[in-house]
Amino acid sequence: MKELTEQNLKNNYLVKGLSSRKLSSIYRCSSKTILNKLEKFGIPRRTYKENKMPTRKGGHLSFKHRINISKSLKGNPKVSGIKGEANPRYKSHKVKCFICGKEIVKKNCFARKFDHFFCSPKCQGKYKKILVGKMSPHWKGGNITVKCTQCNKNLKRRKSIVEKSKTHRFFCNQKCASIWKADNLIGSIIYNWKGGYNGYYGPNWIKQKRKALERDNKSCLICNKTQKQLRKNPDVHHIKPFEKFTIKRYKEANKLSNLICFCNSCHAKVENGTIKFIGKNYNNICKEIDK
Numbered sequence: 001m002k003e004l005t006e007q008n009l010k011n012n013y014l015v016k017g018l019s020s021r022k023l024s025s026i027y028r029c030s031s032k033t034i035l036n037k038l039e040k041f042g043i044p045r046r047t048y049k050e051n052k053m054p055t056r057k058g059g060h061l062s063f064k065h066r067i068n069i070s071k072s073l074k075g076n077p078k079v080s081g082i083k084g085e086a087n088p089r090y091k092s093h094k095v096k097c098f099i100c101g102k103e104i105v106k107k108n109c110f111a112r113k114f115d116h117f118f119c120s121p122k123c124q125g126k127y128k129k130i131l132v133g134k135m136s137p138h139w140k141g142g143n144i145t146v147k148c149t150q151c152n153k154n155l156k157r158r159k160s161i162v163e164k165s166k167t168h169r170f171f172c173n174q175k176c177a178s179i180w181k182a183d184n185l186i187g188s189i190i191y192n193w194k195g196g197y198n199g200y201y202g203p204n205w206i207k208q209k210r211k212a213l214e215r216d217n218k219s220c221l222i223c224n225k226t227q228k229q230l231r232k233n234p235d236v237h238h239i240k241p242f243e244k245f246t247i248k249r250y251k252e253a254n255k256l257s258n259l260i261c262f263c264n265s266c267h268a269k270v271e272n273g274t275i276k277f278i279g280k281n282y283n284n285i286c287k288e289i290d291k
Contacts, residue, residue, distance in 0.1 A: 002027060006041040009034075013043060099123035150176035182206045201242055202250025209236045212259040220263035221289055222275065235267045236260070239281060257281045 002008055004027045012018045012026070020031040020038075027034070038045060093111040094103055097119040104119050118124040133139065143156040149169045157170055171177040187193060187203040213236065218227040220234050227233055237260050238253060245253035252258075260282055262270060269275040279285040 004029070004033075004037060006043075009037060009041060010043060013038065017046075097123055099126050146170045148172045148176055150180040179210075182210070200247070201238075202247060202254060204251065204254055208254040208256065208259060211256060212236050212261060215256065216261040219261065220266050221261060221286065222266040223263060225263050230263055234261045234263050237262050237267055237270060239277075239279075239285065257283070260285060 009023075012023055018026075020034040023034045024031045035045075091108050092105045093108050095106050095111060095117045096103055098116040099118060100123055102119045104117060106117055110117075116127065118127065131137070133142065141159055144159050144162050146155050146157050146162060147153065148155055148171055150171060153172050155170055155172055162168075162170075169180075171180065183206070186206060213233055216234075218233055219225060220230075225234075239258050239260055240253070242250075242253045258281065266275065270277075277285045277288055279288055
């Protein structure tokens with residue numbers, strides 16, 4: 001790398017006629033630094049006419065390209081002030097609005113690409129309203145009819161949702177989904193099963209519990225308090241204790257004849273022995289309560 005001295009600059013800039021850009025690559029600095037040094041050392045800068053390679057309009061184009069442009073414009077009048085179809089460079093095309101039939105002018109590049117043209121956003125909006133169902137370019141067959149996994153009702157679902165579904169289970173509402181999950185996703189079947197809890201009454205307990213609540217109208221059979229008064233579902237009590245059956249005989253323990261509904265306070269009294277029943281099944285206890 002050469003030193004950026006006054007003598008070197010005079011030799012390269014004035015004698016050899018190198019530009020500031022070429023000097024910047026030689027001295028490994030910016031062209032602005034070269035110009036600042038010229039001013040500092042008092043070296044006169046070249047004028048536009050003295051420059052060997054003056055910049056010009058269209059200088060980025062190739063020589064052949066410039067010749068072709070000059071040939072095409074030879075003999076033509078000046079085109080800068082002429083507008084519309086009279087201009088030799090006019091490259092537009094008259095088309096009709098697809099909705100109202102009004103004549104509009106569009107560039108040739110758009111005329112080649114598109115089939116439908118619109119004079120205003122209002123006409124375009126009217127056209128888009130027509131593109132529904134089979135008329136839409138994105139139509140893929142519409143909705144598919146499937147059945148609800150719980151109640152077997154016919155449902156309509158999008159084709160993409162049916163194809164992407166891993167389980168292929170569909171429900172008409174949240175109620176059907178929760179009932180199906182409570183009945184089927186139980187015990188060791190469920191992915192996060194960890195062996196159950198201490199008060200586990202078998203895989204059919206939730207289903208039987210719901211049936212017992214529906215049978216007793218979700219109310220306590222002793223004090224007749226309803227679900228609204230209790231602000232929750234009443235407890236479901238085993239007439240014969242579950243411990244006598246054990247988990248192996250959970251189906252016998254969870255029979256509807258062995259289940260009865262009580263509120264919290266009544267349930268505690270029955271468990272403590274404050275309220276005693278002679279009957280050993282649901283029907284006998286109901287008779288005792290009626291007396």
